[in-house]
Amino acid sequence: MNFSYDIKVGEGKCVISLIEQLVEPHQGDDLLLALESLINKGINQITLDILQLSYFNNTAIELFSEILNVSRRAGGDCLLVGLNETQSSADVIQKLSAIFENNVSV
Numbered sequence: 001m002n003f004s005y006d007i008k009v010g011e012g013k014c015v016i017s018l019i020e021q022l023v024e025p026h027q028g029d030d031l032l033l034a035l036e037s038l039i040n041k042g043i044n045q046i047t048l049d050i051l052q053l054s055y056f057n058n059t060a061i062e063l064f065s066e067i068l069n070v071s072r073r074a075g076g077d078c079l080l081v082g083l084n085e086t087q088s089s090a091d092v093i094q095k096l097s098a099i100f101e102n103n104v105s106v
Helices: 029-040 058-073 090-100
Strands: 003-010 013-022 045-049 053-056 077-081
Touching: 003 029, 013 029, 013 058, 029 058, 045 058, 053 058, 058 077, 058 090, 077 090
Parallel strands: 013 045, 013 053, 045 077
Antiparallel strands: 003 013
């Protein structure tokens, strides 16, 4: 399965839906370029929806962290939503909570 994403843009904010599997180190490169373009347009409030992400590993967690950092450097923030049952092991929740503090929603 391949990784893909969908971006829905609103005024100053966007929802980025991640789809399929995110496991390879460079799979998120295009997404980061798209995010930089959004930031340059003043869109810095990011909702990262991972409900359709069927599988991810530490590579994805690093990408989530980078998205959070990019949005915060631009004066915004990032909310992680859509954590599903297959993704919600104690280890994953602990890692995501450490990165996103109170910005994780199931």
